[in-house]
Amino acid sequence: MCCWKNNRCSIFLSLLMLAALLTGCESGREGSAFYPVDSLVSAQIRTLAAVKAVLHKEATLGGQTDKSVYTPKDTTAWTDELDVFRQLHEINKPVNRDIYIVDDGLYDPSSNLTVKAFTATEPLPVMSMRIYYDNSIKKPRKIEAVYAEANSLYQSSKTLLMEFQQINNKTVLTSYTIEGGQKMIMRDSVTFSVRGKIQID
Template sequence: MEISFVIVKKTHVMLAAGFLLTTLVSCEQKAAETTGMLYNIDSLLSVQAQYLVQSNASLQKVSVLGNDEKKAVVKPKDSLAWENELNIFREVESVNKPLNQRYYTIERFSDPRSNLLVKAFTEKKDPNTQFSPPVKYLRIYYHGTMANVRKIEAGYEEENALYKSNHLLTLQFQEVYNKTVLTSYFIGGGQKMFLGDSVAYTIQASVTIPH
């Protein structure tokens, strides 16, 4: 009887957290629409970080740098630690800067490989300027409405006096207990140091939530 009580209590906590997650995701999408943002990924990542720490989630990570591969299990201790894990994905937020917004073509279409819809932001070249936004493309795959996101893909580039780098960023989501939850992510790319060698890397991480 004591064990059953603990399970029921945990289920109630998960359901409450799930309701909060669903409400917050819906609210952040509405906020993006009313504030003129292209996509409010900052809010999405913060909501996911809060849920994952409440769910006692952990990460199984495989990192490859050149020929060096490392595997690790990471358990972020709080929402701030989770946000640090996902920090590179906040680079996508630059699409919302007023200077950058006008350099994107926005399209909606059906994904030919799934039953998902896609909202895509793709850089459009302006022959009158050499300016190029750092996010080259952003694609949000969703089921039914934008609140039911299933995958986010982005291509990001940066260049300064020391190096030039490019990144492929992917976030995967699934419906877990009737709520949208981050289940894995991928970061890949390379960096070219001026007067130096190029370095390629990948980071693949899977989220584990205990039952």
């Protein structure tokens, strides 16, 4: 007897199709992300290397300050400067999705920009992240976040800030700041900061 004429077979096929549909929806949900930080950083690295941007950098570690002005020669050099911001991609892990409170459409009176905020309700590496934008979140003006790490050897927390401008209708990083501190077992805490201003001719 043909399977399509068999009532049990029809029910089985219907359930199989429904399960496949639900699985597809679930996979799509897991693949979605809060914000493509990794892609944004990669795009900035390529852009800044291509235009041969000049970096004005000031780094402070434990009270000692060093200043430099130079042109990172390629994408590898810019990756060394900006790779720390890729850590924020941790927010997009599917396992973390239900741990964040997401608020969009917030108004920031100091900048007149709209803010989308992510706040962790449990201890996570990315404790918070705020994206400031004007008309589209795809063209951010500023991203700030708090990133924390802890293990049996040390505790570390840092505030990360990236600021952007629209140059030739492209989102371009124009400055960044990394500030924080680290406490190692049996040692004093050390504070650090890195400030970079990017010059594009």
